[in-house]
Amino acid sequence: MYAFLTGPMLWVALLVFFGGLAARVVWYVRGLSWQLDRVAYGPHLAHGLKGGIHSALKWMLPFGTQSWREQPYFAVAFFLFHIGAVLVPLFLAGHNIILAERFGFSLPVLPMGIADALTVAAIIGLVMIALRRIALTEVRILTTAYDWFILAVSAAPFVTGFVARLHVGNYDAWLLAHIITGELLLIVAPFTKLSHIVLFFMSRGQLGMDYAIKRGGYSRGAAFPW
Amino acid sequence: MPEGTFCNRRPVNTEEDLKSLLGDKGGAQYYKEMAELEVDVEALKATLQKTLQSRTKTWLEICAHCGMCADSCFLYRVNDRDPKQVPAYKIQSTLGEIVRKKGEVDTAFMMRTMEVAWSQCTCCNRCGMYCPHGIDMGVMFSYLRGLLFSQGFVPWELKIGSGMHRVYGAQMDVTTEDWVETCEWMAEEQQEEWPGLEIPVDKEDADTMYVLNAREPKHYPEDLAEAAILFHLAGENWTVPSEGWEQTSLTMFAGDWAGCKMQVERVYAAVDKLRPKRVVGTECGHAHRATVIEGPYWAGLPSGQTPVPFLHYVEWVSxxxxxxxxxxxxxxxxxxxxxxxxxxxxxxxxxxxxxxxxxxxxxxxxxxxxxxxxxxxxxxxxxxxxxxxxxxxxxxxxxxxxxxxxxxxxxxxxxxxxxxxxxxxxxxxxxxxxxxxxxxxxxxxxxxxxxxxxxxxxxxxxx
The missing domain is CATH 3.40.50 (Rossmann fold)
Structure with missing residues (x-):
């Protein structure tokens, strides 16, 4: 079971994840239309990209935008979760052992203590996000079962992985649960809102280009005051 | 598939239709007919198919339902933080619903959607600045208005506004003769106090062509006189076109995209004809949006730029x-x-x-x-x-x-x-x-x- 899940199934999960997300990017860019979007992407590409990159970077910086600053609770929750969500899967020692075994290469590895801290932070972030979803009327009205599904799919690999790491209960069962939920996340990502893993950059980039090219970028400069 | 006499899917294109629609005071009959107006689902589907592309689809799909847009919206804040005024809710429950149902929506839904599109969003675009994903709901509401207009679900005044632009080339019934006379009248009136002041109509190759809002000649022509005085004092070599002087676009508020194109092309045609070095527009926000920001796209200019530089009045003054x-x-x-x-x-x-x-x-x-x-x-x-x-x-x-x-x-x-x-x-x-x-x-x-x-x-x- 373990061998299958970290062997052929891992291949499938990674292929679906990277292939699917790449397809989403290609589909997004091909679906941009200067006439329908009313943004002249082509003739102003360099200037536009400056605005697009600035737009993404500003939002990836904790408290980098007015919106983050005005909502500190959500900003903290968001970054606690997302920093761990990006760093831990990529740079966890355990993951890189499998990478080295299966694919013959590995990435730099996080010290165990830091990986633990990031994991705990990510779980705290997710709990904060879930509480906010329940507590605030303006979020509750938007919330659907689908949102809870996405939250659960995102939380499961962290929780199961951390329980396994602590060696509480049946280690092998928790490890299997961790691998299965992790691969589930990889597989559903391109087909769900989790596609924002790449589409965040597309959408943020597009609005940044929109402001840089058409909505004042030549008067105020490519960088919009997000 | 009943369509009303006043409320229907056809834009107003003749003076006669415009006058009879105006005669329906407050749109009493118009809104009664709207309650009976059927949705042309096939046409709506076809429009979605053609115009709903990756940007908007992605916006609707990846919205994380985080509610960060709520506080960015002044209408949410000012309406006792009614959750139904959260921008993401407003767009998901209208455009989002139309897209999910692939256009299979009914009259009651469209009337509710009209109310949301014109009374719960001013297309100010502020929410887009506060959304982590960069989802600009103002842009989507504008798109939604276009869908609603094409189906006849548009507030009475804006159907009239669109008709005005289509019939008179201006948001009010100011004809070319009215306009040129107003210019002459205002110039004459000011000449005693400001010797040498002119309002040159259709002067070719001027440095600056001035365009404005039809309300000015119609209701407070002194605004035109004031513009003339300031150009005069600044020593500006300027002119106004006899046609294509109207810069505003109620067609934009209405979601009448074909009307928007007609409107802005009139202004650009005046530029072609008179060859000014640049154009200055009056103190109007949406006129600038329609002619300078969106206009080039409606006119099909791939550069996204106006044919010559267009300045807002505040740029000229500064x-x-x-x-x-x-x-x-x-x-x-x-x-x-x-x-x-x-x-x-x-x-x-x-x-x-x-x-x-x-x-x-x-x-x-x-x-x-x-x-x-x-x-x-x-x-x-x-x-x-x-x-x-x-x-x-x-x-x-x-x-x-x-x-x-x-x-x-x-x-x-x-x-x-x-x-x-x-x-x-x-x-x-x-x-x-x-x-x-x-x-x-x-x-x-x-x-x-x-x-x-x-x-x-x-x-x-x-x-």
Whole structure:
């Protein structure tokens, strides 16, 4: 079971994840239309990209935008979760052992203590996000079962992985649960809102280009005051 | 598939139809017919198929339902934080629903959607600035308005507005003759006080062509006279076109995209014909949006740029002040505390905040910013056509409270509002809430404080 899940199934999960997300990017860019979007992407590409990159970077910086600053609770929750969500899967020692075994290469590895801290932070972030979803009327009205599904799919690999790491209960069962939920996340990502893993950059980039090219970028400069 | 006499899927294209629609006071029959108007599902599907592309699809799909947009929306804040006013909810429950149902929606749904599209969003685009994914719900609401217009679900006044542009090439029934006569009349009236003042119509190869808002010639032609005086004092080589002088676009508020194209092409045709070096538009936000920001796209110009540089009036004034073409008498600057309204259409959406600040630094001694301001400023409360729709007057009056409170917080009694819609909204909020403020366009303020060069003074002035 373990061998299958970290062997052929891992291949499938990674292929679906990277292939699917790449397809989403290609589909997004091909679906941009200067006439329908009313943004002249082509003739102003360099200037536009400056605005697009600035737009993404500003939002990836904790408290980098007015919106983050005005909502500190959500900003903290968001970054606690997302920093761990990006760093831990990529740079966890355990993951890189499998990478080295299966694919013959590995990435730099996080010290165990830091990986633990990031994991705990990510779980705290997710709990904060879930509480906010329940507590605030303006979020509750938007919330659907689908949102809870996405939250659960995102939380499961962290929780199961951390329980396994602590060696509480049946280690092998928790490890299997961790691998299965992790691969589930990889597989559903391109087909769900989790596609924002790449589409965040597309959408943020597009609005940044929109402001840089058409909505004042030549008067105020490519960088919009997000 | 019944269509009404007044409420139907056809835009108004003839004077006769326009007059009969105008005759239906307040749209009484129009809205009755709307309740019976069937949705042409096939046409709606086909439009979605053609025009709903990856940007909008992605916006609708990846919205994380985080609600960060809630507080960015002045209509949410001013309506007791009603969760139904959360921008993401408003767009998901209207456009999102149409897309999910692939156009299979009914009349009652479309009427509700019309209400949301025109009374719960002014297309100010502020929410897009506060969304982590960069989802611009103002842009989507504008798209939704287009779908609604094509199906006949548009507020009565905006159906008329679109018809005005289609029939008269202006948002009001001002014909070419009316317009040219107004120019002559205003020039004559001013000539005694301002010898040599002209309003040159259709002068070719001028440095500057001036375009404006039909309300000016129709209801307060002195605004045109003031523009002429300031051009005269600045020594500007300018002209107005006899056709293509109207810069506004109620067609944009209505979502009448074909009408938008017709409207802006009239202005660009005047540029082609008269070959000015550049164009200056009046103190109007949406006119600038329609002609300068969106216009090139409606006209199909791949550069996304106007055929020649188009300046908003505030850009022209800031240039005239910094280059010394207009000089301000230091004694006559505004002494009292004064604040400034940032128009969404040319500040958030065209980056002109610095120009109005330059102007304020020349004309005011005690300038106070509203909070928030510049790109982050709130809509006046009447944008996107909201001011003009009788059916939503109550909602509009509630919306005005945001600007009322922003102005009150500055402590100023005078508001500079270089935008027609903002100006109207501020006038209406004073009427509604009586907070004891005054408001003004730039032109009359400038005329009251500009230094008149010796050679332009009337001869008999020495006394």
């Amino acid at each position: 240039e005239a002040l910094t280059t010394g073409k207009l000089k301000i008498d230091p004694e006559k600057r505004i002494k009292e505390p004064v604040t400034l309204q940032d128009s969404c259409n040319y500040v958030r959406n065209h980056g002109l905040a610095k120009h109005t600040r330059i102007i304020m630094s020349y004309i005011a001694e005690d300038f106070h910013e509203m909070a928030p301001n510049r790109e982050h400023n709130y809509c006046c409360g009447g944008g996107g056509g909201f001011n003009g729709i009788g059916r939503y007057r109550h909602q509009r009056n509630v919306a005005l409270k945001t600007k009322r409170d922003q102005i009150l917080a500055t402590g100023c009694k005078l508001v500079v509002a270089p935008c027609h819609n903002c100006w109207d909204a501020i006038r209406d909020l004073e009427e509604e809430y009586e907070i004891g403020i005054r408001w003004s366009f730039l032109k009359p303020l400038l005329i009251s404080m500009v230094i008149v060069p010796e050679h332009l003074k009337p001869q008999e002035e020495d006394e």
